[in-house]
Amino acid sequence: MFDKIAIIGLGLIGSSIAHAARRGKLAKEIAGHDASADVLERAGVVGFCDTLHADIGDAVEGGELVILCTPVGAYRTIAEQIQQHLEEGAILSDVGSVKGAVIRDVTPSVPLDVHFIPAHPIAGTEFSGPEAGFATLFDGRWTILTPVPNSDPAAVEKLKSFWQGLGSQVDVMDASHHDLVLAITSHLPHLIAYNIVGTARDLEEVTEGEVIKYSASGFRDFTRIASSDPTMWRDVFLNNRAAVLEVLSRFNDDLRVLQKAVEDGDGQVLFDTFTRGRAIRRAIIEIGQDTSAPNFGRNKS
Amino acid sequence: MFDKIAIIGLGLIGSSIAHAARRGKLAKEIAGHDASADVLERAGVVGFCDTLHADIGDAVEGGELVILCTPVGAYRTIAEQIQQHLEEGAILSDVGSVKGAVIRDVTPSVPLDVHFIPAHPIAGTEFSGPEAGFATLFDGRWTILTPVPNSDPAAVEKLKSFWQGLGSQVDVMDASHHDLVLAITSHLPHLIAYNIVGTARDLEEVTEGEVIKYSASGFRDFTRIASSDPTMWRDVFLNNRAAVLEVLSRFNDDLRVLQKAVEDGDGQVLFDTFTRGRAIRRAIIEIGQDTSAPNFGRNKS
Structure with missing residues (x-):
């Protein structure tokens, strides 16, 4: 599909793209770059890239597809750094969890003859780094493309095929709608999970040891999400402020x-609210976005 | 260990106790009762009890250990119903997620020659009903006993051995401390999960279809907890009001x-908060209360 793709940022998502691109035979050469010498070395040990480059320009040079896989806070600088190295006709894309801010930060540095098509694979784990990636991460998940007004339809189609080749299903939507959808499906859940872990840890009357010991009663589920990469998530919240605050305000309401129902002992309000949770879970399982096994399948293992 | 145990309420926990007691050969006869004729019939189909009784007195009669496994809101009535049928020297216990209210509701009906020892196994799944139980549910989990001031130490030891025989580790603590610990490790997480599912569903700008489709970005984790049994959870919140409101108020603070950090764009506060999540997750995994596999192990399946 491509002679050369360049992956900028070799963490969980970058390395998974490389693994899956190899599995799908989507590129003759997979070039990788990471700003961290340590990450670059570890990526070499795992060996998911054909070439590794300490110089970002070398990685990008000649790439028909360049994908930014760093925390989104680094995009503006990276876009400026790679500007002169982008090939005519190349597709520049990314995997960031916010899209409006990415378009704002990257667009000024995109040459006119380069196709900038932001993307976001809705997939991940709580692990980070070049060892965390694996080829099946995107299988059956969704990737959202948010083309900018002047995006070339042929380039959008090509990027779509690429993500399908990685195992993903692909949707196209407007960046601002993406940011609102993800605010509720991803950003708010993470904020809440980080928050409850903090509350539990800081409670004076219950020790951290007790919280850990009895975590199987619900709490442990939140700790998985709350152990996601802090830098990535800081950048998400700094760059999707309006949508996050909007859904957070609904959540608070x-x-x-x-x-109030707990205060008033209003069992009917509690029961009605709790009853409505099951249908949405069932629908998620039916479309293959989660396992139907009890406790995510971890129980009987 | 026992000639006869009686299980009152044949849902997830009641049926799992029966399965695990059989596995551990802990009783010659396992008698079961459920107020629902339908549940009773389904329990018969699964076949985890030796005898099934539509009459609660028949189930309890002659039992050396009687365990209440219904939602806690039903305990007061049940305690009154079984009062005359409890054997001299029998142990009366339960599995309720709150303990102070249980002691309040059950104690008045406990005959002087019966040992009332409340208990709470910290284990479960999001599924309900007699088909949901399985023998390994309690393996490696913790069960908390909250003896009342006049509980007989020998009876407490016997109940402890029973739960160990079911595969569980056992701790003993004060009922009010139990209720505070569980408020943060279990009740608040459930309230938050139910709440975010409601917020997501009611958002006008994002369709329910979109929430479902893109749920793998975090939201789906909450839907598992939010599909737990509504009656059981209504009763938990009605019966642990003070502790739940206390931890909820900390959570809100x-x-x-x-x-405010999101509003102000204060990346340092966000980063510091997010960084502290990983240690607690690591500790939970280290003591065997969760899997170390990415995405709870569901990812690569």
């Missing part, structure tokens, strides 16, 4: 209703 | 700090 709803929580006040539940809080 | 902490969330306001994060909200």
Whole structure:
């Protein structure tokens, strides 16, 4: 599909793209770059790239597809660094969890003859780094492309095929709608998970040891999400402020209703709210976005 | 260990106790009762009890150990119903997620020659009903006993051995401390999960279809917990009001700090908060209360 693709940032997503691109035979050469010498070396040990480059220009040079896989806070600088190295007709894309801010930061540095098509694979794990990636990460998940107004339809189609080749299903939508959808499906859940872990740890009356010991009663589920990469998530919240605050305000309104029901001992409100949770879970399982096994399947292992 | 145990309420926990007691050969006869004729019939089809009784007195009669496994809101009535049928020297216990309210509701009906020892196994899945149980549910998990002041130490030891025979580790603590510990490790996580699922569903700008489709970005984890049994959870919140409101208020305070950090674009506060999540997750995995596999192991399946 491509003679050369360049992956900038060799963490969980970057390395998984490389693994999956190899599996799908999507590129003759996979070039990799990371700003960290340590990460670059570890990526070499795992061996998912054909060439590794300490110089970002060398990695990008000649690439028909260049994918930014760093935390989004680094995009502006990277875009400036690679500007002169981007090939005519190349596709420049990314995997960031926010899209409006990415378009704002990257667009000024995109040469006119380069196709900038932002993308976001809705996939991941709580692990980070070049050892964390694997070829099946995107299988059956969704990737959202948010083309900019002047994106070339043929380039969008090609990027779509690439993500399908990585195992993903592909949707196309507007960047601002993406940012709102992800605010509720991803950003708010992470904020809440980080928050509850903090609350539990700081409670004076319950020791951290007790929280850890009895975590199987619900808490442990939140700790998985709350162990995601801090830099990546800091950048998400710094770059999707309006949408996050919007859904957070709805969440707070709803929580006040539940809080009042607990205060008033209003069993009917609690029961009705709790009843509505099952249908949405069932639908998620039906479309293959989660396992139907109890406790995510970890229980009987 | 026992000639006869009686299980009152044949849902996930009741049926799992029966399965595990059989596995451990802990009772010659396992008698079961459920108020629902339908559940009773389905329990018969699965076949985890030796005898099934539509009459609760028949189930309890002659039992050396009687365990209440219904939602806690039903305990008071059940305790009154079984009062005359409890054997001299029998142990009366339960599996409820709150303990102070259980002691309040059950104690008045406990005959003087019966040992009432409340218990709570910290184990479960998001599934309910007699088909949901399995023998390994308690393996490696913790069960908390909250003896009342006049509990007989020998009876406490016997109940402890029973739970160890079911595969569980056992701790003993005060009921009010139990209720605070569980408020943070279990009740608040469930309230938050139910709440975010409600917020997501009611958002006008994002369709339910989109929430479902892109749920793998975090949201789906919350839907598992939010599909737990509504009756059981209604009763938990009605019966652990003070502790739940206490930890909820801490949660809200902490969330306001994060909200302000998002509003102000304060990356340092966000980064520091997010960084602290990993240690607690690591500790939970180290003591065997969760899997170390990425995405709870569901990812590569």
